Amino acid sequence: MTEKSAEYGTLLVTQPAPGITLVTLNRPDRLNAMTNTMFDELEVVARKLSDDNDIRVVILTGAGAGFCAGYDLDDAERLPDLSALGMFDQQNRAARALAAVRAIPVPVIAAVNGAAAGGGFSLSLMADIRLGAPTAKFNAAFVKIGLSAGDLGASWLLPRLIGPAHAAEIAFTGRTVGAEEAERLGLLNAVTGPDDLLDRALAMAGQICANSPGGIKLSKRALQSNLEITSFAAALELESRGQALLTRCADMPEALAAFREKRAPHFTGA
Structure with a gap:
Protein backbone atom coordinates (compact mmCIF):
# COMPACT_ATOMS: atom_id res chain seq x y z
CA MET A 1 0.00 0.00 0.00
CA ALA A 210 -11.82 3.54 -14.36
CA ASN A 211 -14.52 5.94 -15.56
CA SER A 212 -14.38 9.52 -16.80
CA PRO A 213 -13.39 11.92 -13.98
CA GLY A 214 -15.63 14.67 -15.31
CA GLY A 215 -18.51 12.29 -15.87
CA ILE A 216 -18.29 11.03 -12.28
CA LYS A 217 -18.11 14.54 -10.82
CA LEU A 218 -21.13 15.77 -12.74
CA SER A 219 -23.01 12.55 -11.98
CA LYS A 220 -22.53 13.23 -8.28
CA ARG A 221 -23.59 16.84 -8.70
CA ALA A 222 -26.73 15.80 -10.59
CA LEU A 223 -27.67 13.14 -8.03
CA GLN A 224 -27.19 15.49 -5.09
CA SER A 225 -28.77 18.57 -6.66
CA ASN A 226 -31.81 16.72 -7.93
CA LEU A 227 -32.60 15.50 -4.42
CA GLU A 228 -33.44 19.13 -3.70
CA ILE A 229 -35.28 19.93 -6.94
CA THR A 230 -39.05 19.46 -6.90
CA SER A 231 -39.49 19.96 -10.64
CA PHE A 232 -38.82 17.23 -13.21
CA ALA A 233 -38.22 19.92 -15.81
CA ALA A 234 -35.56 21.54 -13.62
CA ALA A 235 -33.88 18.16 -13.15
CA LEU A 236 -33.79 17.60 -16.90
CA GLU A 237 -32.35 21.08 -17.40
CA LEU A 238 -29.53 20.42 -14.93
CA GLU A 239 -28.75 17.06 -16.55
CA SER A 240 -28.72 18.55 -20.05
CA ARG A 241 -26.30 21.28 -19.03
CA GLY A 242 -23.99 18.68 -17.53
CA GLN A 243 -24.00 16.57 -20.68
CA ALA A 244 -23.37 19.59 -22.88
CA LEU A 245 -20.44 20.63 -20.72
CA LEU A 246 -18.90 17.15 -20.73
CA THR A 247 -18.88 16.90 -24.53
CA ARG A 248 -16.47 19.86 -24.47
CA CYS A 249 -14.07 18.15 -22.06
CA ALA A 250 -11.00 16.32 -23.35
CA ASP A 251 -11.70 12.97 -21.72
CA MET A 252 -15.17 12.44 -23.24
CA PRO A 253 -14.04 11.74 -26.84
CA GLU A 254 -11.26 9.48 -25.53
CA ALA A 255 -13.66 7.56 -23.28
CA LEU A 256 -16.18 7.19 -26.10
CA ALA A 257 -13.53 5.90 -28.51
CA ALA A 258 -12.27 3.37 -25.95
CA PHE A 259 -15.81 2.21 -25.23
CA ARG A 260 -16.61 1.79 -28.96
CA GLU A 261 -13.42 -0.21 -29.48
CA LYS A 262 -14.23 -2.47 -26.54
CA ARG A 263 -17.82 -3.04 -27.68
CA ALA A 264 -17.12 -3.41 -31.42
CA PRO A 265 -16.67 -7.22 -31.44
CA HIS A 266 -20.10 -7.66 -29.84
CA PHE A 267 -21.78 -5.67 -32.58
CA THR A 268 -19.93 -7.36 -35.43
CA GLY A 269 -20.61 -10.85 -34.15
CA ALA A 270 -16.93 -11.54 -33.45
Missing part, protein backbone atom coordinates in the same frame (compact mmCIF):
# COMPACT_ATOMS: atom_id res chain seq x y z
CA THR A 2 1.47 3.34 -1.06
CA GLU A 3 0.92 5.88 1.68
CA LYS A 4 0.96 9.64 1.38
CA SER A 5 0.18 10.76 4.89
CA ALA A 6 -0.53 14.13 6.45
CA GLU A 7 -0.29 15.14 10.08
CA TYR A 8 -3.54 15.70 11.95
CA GLY A 9 -4.45 15.24 15.58
CA THR A 10 -7.63 13.21 15.04
CA LEU A 11 -7.36 12.01 11.43
CA LEU A 12 -5.02 9.91 9.34
CA VAL A 13 -5.00 10.79 5.64
CA THR A 14 -3.27 8.35 3.27
CA GLN A 15 -3.24 7.48 -0.42
CA PRO A 16 -3.54 3.68 -0.74
CA ALA A 17 -3.70 3.84 -4.55
CA PRO A 18 -3.42 6.51 -7.25
CA GLY A 19 -6.46 8.77 -7.20
CA ILE A 20 -7.84 7.26 -3.98
CA THR A 21 -7.58 8.99 -0.60
CA LEU A 22 -8.34 7.18 2.65
CA VAL A 23 -9.44 9.35 5.57
CA THR A 24 -9.38 7.46 8.87
CA LEU A 25 -10.93 8.87 12.03
CA ASN A 26 -8.09 8.25 14.44
CA ARG A 27 -9.23 8.24 18.08
CA PRO A 28 -9.59 4.47 18.53
CA ASP A 29 -9.38 4.64 22.32
CA ARG A 30 -12.62 6.72 22.25
CA LEU A 31 -14.26 4.80 19.37
CA ASN A 32 -13.36 7.81 17.21
CA ALA A 33 -15.73 10.09 19.11
CA MET A 34 -15.99 13.61 17.73
CA THR A 35 -14.36 16.66 19.27
CA ASN A 36 -14.07 20.25 18.11
CA THR A 37 -10.58 19.43 16.88
CA MET A 38 -12.00 16.62 14.74
CA PHE A 39 -14.70 18.88 13.35
CA ASP A 40 -12.12 21.51 12.40
CA GLU A 41 -9.79 18.93 10.86
CA LEU A 42 -12.58 17.23 8.91
CA GLU A 43 -13.56 20.58 7.41
CA VAL A 44 -9.94 21.40 6.49
CA VAL A 45 -9.31 17.97 4.96
CA ALA A 46 -12.59 17.97 3.03
CA ARG A 47 -11.82 21.36 1.51
CA LYS A 48 -8.28 20.30 0.59
CA LEU A 49 -9.60 17.15 -1.07
CA SER A 50 -12.20 19.20 -2.94
CA ASP A 51 -9.43 21.36 -4.42
CA ASP A 52 -7.20 18.45 -5.48
CA ASN A 53 -7.96 17.49 -9.09
CA ASP A 54 -5.88 14.31 -8.83
CA ILE A 55 -8.27 12.76 -6.31
CA ARG A 56 -10.97 10.57 -7.83
CA VAL A 57 -12.51 8.79 -4.80
CA VAL A 58 -12.44 9.33 -1.03
CA ILE A 59 -12.90 6.46 1.44
CA LEU A 60 -13.89 7.35 5.00
CA THR A 61 -13.45 4.86 7.86
CA GLY A 62 -12.58 4.60 11.55
CA ALA A 63 -9.51 3.26 13.33
CA GLY A 64 -9.92 0.32 15.69
CA ALA A 65 -13.25 -1.24 16.57
CA GLY A 66 -15.62 1.62 15.76
CA PHE A 67 -16.53 3.94 12.92
CA CYS A 68 -17.54 6.91 15.06
CA ALA A 69 -19.30 6.98 18.45
CA GLY A 70 -20.68 10.49 17.91
CA TYR A 71 -19.87 13.54 19.98
CA ASP A 72 -17.44 12.77 22.78
CA LEU A 73 -19.53 12.43 25.94
CA ASP A 74 -16.84 14.09 28.06
CA ASP A 75 -17.33 17.21 25.93
CA ALA A 76 -21.11 16.77 25.77
CA GLU A 77 -21.36 17.21 29.55
CA ARG A 78 -20.40 20.86 29.04
CA LEU A 79 -23.09 21.60 26.45
CA PRO A 80 -25.81 22.65 28.96
CA ASP A 81 -23.41 25.30 30.28
CA LEU A 82 -23.22 27.05 26.91
CA SER A 83 -25.47 29.99 26.16
CA ALA A 84 -28.11 29.54 23.46
CA LEU A 85 -25.91 31.34 20.95
CA GLY A 86 -22.88 29.40 22.18
CA MET A 87 -24.68 26.12 21.51
CA PHE A 88 -25.78 27.43 18.12
CA ASP A 89 -22.15 28.19 17.27
CA GLN A 90 -21.17 24.69 18.42
CA GLN A 91 -23.79 23.11 16.17
CA ASN A 92 -22.68 25.21 13.22
CA ARG A 93 -19.07 24.15 13.76
CA ALA A 94 -20.07 20.50 13.54
CA ALA A 95 -22.48 21.09 10.67
CA ARG A 96 -19.83 22.87 8.60
CA ALA A 97 -17.52 19.87 8.95
CA LEU A 98 -20.10 17.31 7.87
CA ALA A 99 -21.43 19.51 5.08
CA ALA A 100 -17.87 19.89 3.77
CA VAL A 101 -17.55 16.09 3.61
CA ARG A 102 -20.79 15.82 1.67
CA ALA A 103 -19.68 18.61 -0.67
CA ILE A 104 -16.50 16.80 -1.77
CA PRO A 105 -17.06 16.72 -5.56
CA VAL A 106 -15.86 13.14 -6.04
CA PRO A 107 -17.58 10.01 -4.69
CA VAL A 108 -17.20 9.36 -0.97
CA ILE A 109 -17.41 5.75 0.24
CA ALA A 110 -17.98 5.19 3.96
CA ALA A 111 -16.36 1.94 5.09
CA VAL A 112 -18.32 1.42 8.30
CA ASN A 113 -16.24 -0.91 10.44
CA GLY A 114 -18.24 -0.74 13.67
CA ALA A 115 -20.62 1.53 15.55
CA ALA A 116 -21.82 4.70 13.84
CA ALA A 117 -23.80 6.46 16.56
CA GLY A 118 -25.27 9.93 16.91
CA GLY A 119 -23.07 12.33 14.97
CA GLY A 120 -21.18 9.33 13.64
CA PHE A 121 -24.44 8.10 12.12
CA SER A 122 -24.90 11.52 10.52
CA LEU A 123 -21.31 11.44 9.24
CA SER A 124 -21.93 8.10 7.53
CA LEU A 125 -24.95 9.64 5.78
CA MET A 126 -22.68 12.26 4.17
CA ALA A 127 -21.12 9.52 2.03
CA ASP A 128 -22.52 8.62 -1.37
CA ILE A 129 -22.02 4.90 -0.78
CA ARG A 130 -21.83 2.92 2.47
CA LEU A 131 -20.19 -0.48 2.84
CA GLY A 132 -20.33 -2.19 6.21
CA ALA A 133 -18.47 -4.94 7.99
CA PRO A 134 -20.68 -7.45 9.84
CA THR A 135 -19.89 -5.44 12.99
CA ALA A 136 -21.35 -2.23 11.52
CA LYS A 137 -24.28 -0.82 13.45
CA PHE A 138 -26.17 2.46 13.44
CA ASN A 139 -27.87 4.34 16.23
CA ALA A 140 -29.62 7.72 16.26
CA ALA A 141 -28.52 8.20 19.84
CA PHE A 142 -29.62 11.82 20.15
CA VAL A 143 -32.95 11.00 21.82
CA LYS A 144 -31.11 8.90 24.40
CA ILE A 145 -29.38 12.00 25.77
CA GLY A 146 -32.32 14.41 25.60
CA LEU A 147 -31.59 15.84 22.14
CA SER A 148 -33.42 15.72 18.82
CA ALA A 149 -32.76 13.16 16.12
CA GLY A 150 -32.90 16.16 13.78
CA ASP A 151 -29.16 16.73 14.00
CA LEU A 152 -26.35 17.33 11.50
CA GLY A 153 -28.46 16.55 8.45
CA ALA A 154 -29.89 13.23 9.63
CA SER A 155 -33.52 14.34 9.44
CA TRP A 156 -33.08 15.36 5.80
CA LEU A 157 -30.86 12.54 4.51
CA LEU A 158 -32.19 9.50 6.37
CA PRO A 159 -35.83 9.67 5.13
CA ARG A 160 -34.58 10.12 1.56
CA LEU A 161 -32.35 7.10 1.94
CA ILE A 162 -34.66 4.58 3.63
CA GLY A 163 -38.10 6.24 3.56
CA PRO A 164 -39.91 8.36 6.16
CA ALA A 165 -41.54 5.53 8.11
CA HIS A 166 -38.33 3.58 8.72
CA ALA A 167 -36.49 6.80 9.49
CA ALA A 168 -39.13 7.83 12.04
CA GLU A 169 -39.05 4.48 13.82
CA ILE A 170 -35.25 4.51 14.09
CA ALA A 171 -35.23 8.15 15.22
CA PHE A 172 -38.02 7.85 17.82
CA THR A 173 -36.86 4.60 19.42
CA GLY A 174 -33.14 5.29 19.34
CA ARG A 175 -32.60 1.58 18.78
CA THR A 176 -29.54 0.06 17.16
CA VAL A 177 -29.73 -1.13 13.55
CA GLY A 178 -27.34 -3.99 12.80
CA ALA A 179 -25.50 -4.56 9.54
CA GLU A 180 -27.91 -7.05 7.97
CA GLU A 181 -30.96 -4.89 8.67
CA ALA A 182 -29.08 -1.81 7.46
CA GLU A 183 -28.41 -3.55 4.16
CA ARG A 184 -32.04 -4.61 3.87
CA LEU A 185 -33.25 -1.05 4.50
CA GLY A 186 -30.79 0.44 2.00
CA LEU A 187 -28.73 2.16 4.66
CA LEU A 188 -25.78 -0.01 3.61
CA ASN A 189 -25.11 -0.79 -0.04
CA ALA A 190 -23.54 -4.09 1.00
CA VAL A 191 -22.25 -6.02 3.99
CA THR A 192 -18.72 -7.31 3.43
CA GLY A 193 -16.87 -10.18 5.03
CA PRO A 194 -15.34 -9.75 8.49
CA ASP A 195 -11.87 -8.94 7.17
CA ASP A 196 -12.27 -7.45 3.69
CA LEU A 197 -14.10 -4.15 4.28
CA LEU A 198 -11.27 -1.91 3.07
CA ASP A 199 -10.39 -4.29 0.24
CA ARG A 200 -13.98 -4.13 -0.98
CA ALA A 201 -14.03 -0.35 -0.64
CA LEU A 202 -10.78 -0.07 -2.58
CA ALA A 203 -12.09 -2.40 -5.29
CA MET A 204 -15.21 -0.26 -5.68
CA ALA A 205 -13.07 2.88 -5.73
CA GLY A 206 -11.00 1.30 -8.49
CA GLN A 207 -14.13 0.66 -10.56
CA ILE A 208 -15.10 4.31 -10.18
CA CYS A 209 -11.58 5.49 -11.09
Whole structure:
Protein backbone atom coordinates (compact mmCIF):
# COMPACT_ATOMS: atom_id res chain seq x y z
CA MET A 1 0.00 0.00 0.00
CA THR A 2 1.47 3.34 -1.06
CA GLU A 3 0.92 5.88 1.68
CA LYS A 4 0.96 9.64 1.38
CA SER A 5 0.18 10.76 4.89
CA ALA A 6 -0.53 14.13 6.45
CA GLU A 7 -0.29 15.14 10.08
CA TYR A 8 -3.54 15.70 11.95
CA GLY A 9 -4.45 15.24 15.58
CA THR A 10 -7.63 13.21 15.04
CA LEU A 11 -7.36 12.01 11.43
CA LEU A 12 -5.02 9.91 9.34
CA VAL A 13 -5.00 10.79 5.64
CA THR A 14 -3.27 8.35 3.27
CA GLN A 15 -3.24 7.48 -0.42
CA PRO A 16 -3.54 3.68 -0.74
CA ALA A 17 -3.70 3.84 -4.55
CA PRO A 18 -3.42 6.51 -7.25
CA GLY A 19 -6.46 8.77 -7.20
CA ILE A 20 -7.84 7.26 -3.98
CA THR A 21 -7.58 8.99 -0.60
CA LEU A 22 -8.34 7.18 2.65
CA VAL A 23 -9.44 9.35 5.57
CA THR A 24 -9.38 7.46 8.87
CA LEU A 25 -10.93 8.87 12.03
CA ASN A 26 -8.09 8.25 14.44
CA ARG A 27 -9.23 8.24 18.08
CA PRO A 28 -9.59 4.47 18.53
CA ASP A 29 -9.38 4.64 22.32
CA ARG A 30 -12.62 6.72 22.25
CA LEU A 31 -14.26 4.80 19.37
CA ASN A 32 -13.36 7.81 17.21
CA ALA A 33 -15.73 10.09 19.11
CA MET A 34 -15.99 13.61 17.73
CA THR A 35 -14.36 16.66 19.27
CA ASN A 36 -14.07 20.25 18.11
CA THR A 37 -10.58 19.43 16.88
CA MET A 38 -12.00 16.62 14.74
CA PHE A 39 -14.70 18.88 13.35
CA ASP A 40 -12.12 21.51 12.40
CA GLU A 41 -9.79 18.93 10.86
CA LEU A 42 -12.58 17.23 8.91
CA GLU A 43 -13.56 20.58 7.41
CA VAL A 44 -9.94 21.40 6.49
CA VAL A 45 -9.31 17.97 4.96
CA ALA A 46 -12.59 17.97 3.03
CA ARG A 47 -11.82 21.36 1.51
CA LYS A 48 -8.28 20.30 0.59
CA LEU A 49 -9.60 17.15 -1.07
CA SER A 50 -12.20 19.20 -2.94
CA ASP A 51 -9.43 21.36 -4.42
CA ASP A 52 -7.20 18.45 -5.48
CA ASN A 53 -7.96 17.49 -9.09
CA ASP A 54 -5.88 14.31 -8.83
CA ILE A 55 -8.27 12.76 -6.31
CA ARG A 56 -10.97 10.57 -7.83
CA VAL A 57 -12.51 8.79 -4.80
CA VAL A 58 -12.44 9.33 -1.03
CA ILE A 59 -12.90 6.46 1.44
CA LEU A 60 -13.89 7.35 5.00
CA THR A 61 -13.45 4.86 7.86
CA GLY A 62 -12.58 4.60 11.55
CA ALA A 63 -9.51 3.26 13.33
CA GLY A 64 -9.92 0.32 15.69
CA ALA A 65 -13.25 -1.24 16.57
CA GLY A 66 -15.62 1.62 15.76
CA PHE A 67 -16.53 3.94 12.92
CA CYS A 68 -17.54 6.91 15.06
CA ALA A 69 -19.30 6.98 18.45
CA GLY A 70 -20.68 10.49 17.91
CA TYR A 71 -19.87 13.54 19.98
CA ASP A 72 -17.44 12.77 22.78
CA LEU A 73 -19.53 12.43 25.94
CA ASP A 74 -16.84 14.09 28.06
CA ASP A 75 -17.33 17.21 25.93
CA ALA A 76 -21.11 16.77 25.77
CA GLU A 77 -21.36 17.21 29.55
CA ARG A 78 -20.40 20.86 29.04
CA LEU A 79 -23.09 21.60 26.45
CA PRO A 80 -25.81 22.65 28.96
CA ASP A 81 -23.41 25.30 30.28
CA LEU A 82 -23.22 27.05 26.91
CA SER A 83 -25.47 29.99 26.16
CA ALA A 84 -28.11 29.54 23.46
CA LEU A 85 -25.91 31.34 20.95
CA GLY A 86 -22.88 29.40 22.18
CA MET A 87 -24.68 26.12 21.51
CA PHE A 88 -25.78 27.43 18.12
CA ASP A 89 -22.15 28.19 17.27
CA GLN A 90 -21.17 24.69 18.42
CA GLN A 91 -23.79 23.11 16.17
CA ASN A 92 -22.68 25.21 13.22
CA ARG A 93 -19.07 24.15 13.76
CA ALA A 94 -20.07 20.50 13.54
CA ALA A 95 -22.48 21.09 10.67
CA ARG A 96 -19.83 22.87 8.60
CA ALA A 97 -17.52 19.87 8.95
CA LEU A 98 -20.10 17.31 7.87
CA ALA A 99 -21.43 19.51 5.08
CA ALA A 100 -17.87 19.89 3.77
CA VAL A 101 -17.55 16.09 3.61
CA ARG A 102 -20.79 15.82 1.67
CA ALA A 103 -19.68 18.61 -0.67
CA ILE A 104 -16.50 16.80 -1.77
CA PRO A 105 -17.06 16.72 -5.56
CA VAL A 106 -15.86 13.14 -6.04
CA PRO A 107 -17.58 10.01 -4.69
CA VAL A 108 -17.20 9.36 -0.97
CA ILE A 109 -17.41 5.75 0.24
CA ALA A 110 -17.98 5.19 3.96
CA ALA A 111 -16.36 1.94 5.09
CA VAL A 112 -18.32 1.42 8.30
CA ASN A 113 -16.24 -0.91 10.44
CA GLY A 114 -18.24 -0.74 13.67
CA ALA A 115 -20.62 1.53 15.55
CA ALA A 116 -21.82 4.70 13.84
CA ALA A 117 -23.80 6.46 16.56
CA GLY A 118 -25.27 9.93 16.91
CA GLY A 119 -23.07 12.33 14.97
CA GLY A 120 -21.18 9.33 13.64
CA PHE A 121 -24.44 8.10 12.12
CA SER A 122 -24.90 11.52 10.52
CA LEU A 123 -21.31 11.44 9.24
CA SER A 124 -21.93 8.10 7.53
CA LEU A 125 -24.95 9.64 5.78
CA MET A 126 -22.68 12.26 4.17
CA ALA A 127 -21.12 9.52 2.03
CA ASP A 128 -22.52 8.62 -1.37
CA ILE A 129 -22.02 4.90 -0.78
CA ARG A 130 -21.83 2.92 2.47
CA LEU A 131 -20.19 -0.48 2.84
CA GLY A 132 -20.33 -2.19 6.21
CA ALA A 133 -18.47 -4.94 7.99
CA PRO A 134 -20.68 -7.45 9.84
CA THR A 135 -19.89 -5.44 12.99
CA ALA A 136 -21.35 -2.23 11.52
CA LYS A 137 -24.28 -0.82 13.45
CA PHE A 138 -26.17 2.46 13.44
CA ASN A 139 -27.87 4.34 16.23
CA ALA A 140 -29.62 7.72 16.26
CA ALA A 141 -28.52 8.20 19.84
CA PHE A 142 -29.62 11.82 20.15
CA VAL A 143 -32.95 11.00 21.82
CA LYS A 144 -31.11 8.90 24.40
CA ILE A 145 -29.38 12.00 25.77
CA GLY A 146 -32.32 14.41 25.60
CA LEU A 147 -31.59 15.84 22.14
CA SER A 148 -33.42 15.72 18.82
CA ALA A 149 -32.76 13.16 16.12
CA GLY A 150 -32.90 16.16 13.78
CA ASP A 151 -29.16 16.73 14.00
CA LEU A 152 -26.35 17.33 11.50
CA GLY A 153 -28.46 16.55 8.45
CA ALA A 154 -29.89 13.23 9.63
CA SER A 155 -33.52 14.34 9.44
CA TRP A 156 -33.08 15.36 5.80
CA LEU A 157 -30.86 12.54 4.51
CA LEU A 158 -32.19 9.50 6.37
CA PRO A 159 -35.83 9.67 5.13
CA ARG A 160 -34.58 10.12 1.56
CA LEU A 161 -32.35 7.10 1.94
CA ILE A 162 -34.66 4.58 3.63
CA GLY A 163 -38.10 6.24 3.56
CA PRO A 164 -39.91 8.36 6.16
CA ALA A 165 -41.54 5.53 8.11
CA HIS A 166 -38.33 3.58 8.72
CA ALA A 167 -36.49 6.80 9.49
CA ALA A 168 -39.13 7.83 12.04
CA GLU A 169 -39.05 4.48 13.82
CA ILE A 170 -35.25 4.51 14.09
CA ALA A 171 -35.23 8.15 15.22
CA PHE A 172 -38.02 7.85 17.82
CA THR A 173 -36.86 4.60 19.42
CA GLY A 174 -33.14 5.29 19.34
CA ARG A 175 -32.60 1.58 18.78
CA THR A 176 -29.54 0.06 17.16
CA VAL A 177 -29.73 -1.13 13.55
CA GLY A 178 -27.34 -3.99 12.80
CA ALA A 179 -25.50 -4.56 9.54
CA GLU A 180 -27.91 -7.05 7.97
CA GLU A 181 -30.96 -4.89 8.67
CA ALA A 182 -29.08 -1.81 7.46
CA GLU A 183 -28.41 -3.55 4.16
CA ARG A 184 -32.04 -4.61 3.87
CA LEU A 185 -33.25 -1.05 4.50
CA GLY A 186 -30.79 0.44 2.00
CA LEU A 187 -28.73 2.16 4.66
CA LEU A 188 -25.78 -0.01 3.61
CA ASN A 189 -25.11 -0.79 -0.04
CA ALA A 190 -23.54 -4.09 1.00
CA VAL A 191 -22.25 -6.02 3.99
CA THR A 192 -18.72 -7.31 3.43
CA GLY A 193 -16.87 -10.18 5.03
CA PRO A 194 -15.34 -9.75 8.49
CA ASP A 195 -11.87 -8.94 7.17
CA ASP A 196 -12.27 -7.45 3.69
CA LEU A 197 -14.10 -4.15 4.28
CA LEU A 198 -11.27 -1.91 3.07
CA ASP A 199 -10.39 -4.29 0.24
CA ARG A 200 -13.98 -4.13 -0.98
CA ALA A 201 -14.03 -0.35 -0.64
CA LEU A 202 -10.78 -0.07 -2.58
CA ALA A 203 -12.09 -2.40 -5.29
CA MET A 204 -15.21 -0.26 -5.68
CA ALA A 205 -13.07 2.88 -5.73
CA GLY A 206 -11.00 1.30 -8.49
CA GLN A 207 -14.13 0.66 -10.56
CA ILE A 208 -15.10 4.31 -10.18
CA CYS A 209 -11.58 5.49 -11.09
CA ALA A 210 -11.82 3.54 -14.36
CA ASN A 211 -14.52 5.94 -15.56
CA SER A 212 -14.38 9.52 -16.80
CA PRO A 213 -13.39 11.92 -13.98
CA GLY A 214 -15.63 14.67 -15.31
CA GLY A 215 -18.51 12.29 -15.87
CA ILE A 216 -18.29 11.03 -12.28
CA LYS A 217 -18.11 14.54 -10.82
CA LEU A 218 -21.13 15.77 -12.74
CA SER A 219 -23.01 12.55 -11.98
CA LYS A 220 -22.53 13.23 -8.28
CA ARG A 221 -23.59 16.84 -8.70
CA ALA A 222 -26.73 15.80 -10.59
CA LEU A 223 -27.67 13.14 -8.03
CA GLN A 224 -27.19 15.49 -5.09
CA SER A 225 -28.77 18.57 -6.66
CA ASN A 226 -31.81 16.72 -7.93
CA LEU A 227 -32.60 15.50 -4.42
CA GLU A 228 -33.44 19.13 -3.70
CA ILE A 229 -35.28 19.93 -6.94
CA THR A 230 -39.05 19.46 -6.90
CA SER A 231 -39.49 19.96 -10.64
CA PHE A 232 -38.82 17.23 -13.21
CA ALA A 233 -38.22 19.92 -15.81
CA ALA A 234 -35.56 21.54 -13.62
CA ALA A 235 -33.88 18.16 -13.15
CA LEU A 236 -33.79 17.60 -16.90
CA GLU A 237 -32.35 21.08 -17.40
CA LEU A 238 -29.53 20.42 -14.93
CA GLU A 239 -28.75 17.06 -16.55
CA SER A 240 -28.72 18.55 -20.05
CA ARG A 241 -26.30 21.28 -19.03
CA GLY A 242 -23.99 18.68 -17.53
CA GLN A 243 -24.00 16.57 -20.68
CA ALA A 244 -23.37 19.59 -22.88
CA LEU A 245 -20.44 20.63 -20.72
CA LEU A 246 -18.90 17.15 -20.73
CA THR A 247 -18.88 16.90 -24.53
CA ARG A 248 -16.47 19.86 -24.47
CA CYS A 249 -14.07 18.15 -22.06
CA ALA A 250 -11.00 16.32 -23.35
CA ASP A 251 -11.70 12.97 -21.72
CA MET A 252 -15.17 12.44 -23.24
CA PRO A 253 -14.04 11.74 -26.84
CA GLU A 254 -11.26 9.48 -25.53
CA ALA A 255 -13.66 7.56 -23.28
CA LEU A 256 -16.18 7.19 -26.10
CA ALA A 257 -13.53 5.90 -28.51
CA ALA A 258 -12.27 3.37 -25.95
CA PHE A 259 -15.81 2.21 -25.23
CA ARG A 260 -16.61 1.79 -28.96
CA GLU A 261 -13.42 -0.21 -29.48
CA LYS A 262 -14.23 -2.47 -26.54
CA ARG A 263 -17.82 -3.04 -27.68
CA ALA A 264 -17.12 -3.41 -31.42
CA PRO A 265 -16.67 -7.22 -31.44
CA HIS A 266 -20.10 -7.66 -29.84
CA PHE A 267 -21.78 -5.67 -32.58
CA THR A 268 -19.93 -7.36 -35.43
CA GLY A 269 -20.61 -10.85 -34.15
CA ALA A 270 -16.93 -11.54 -33.45
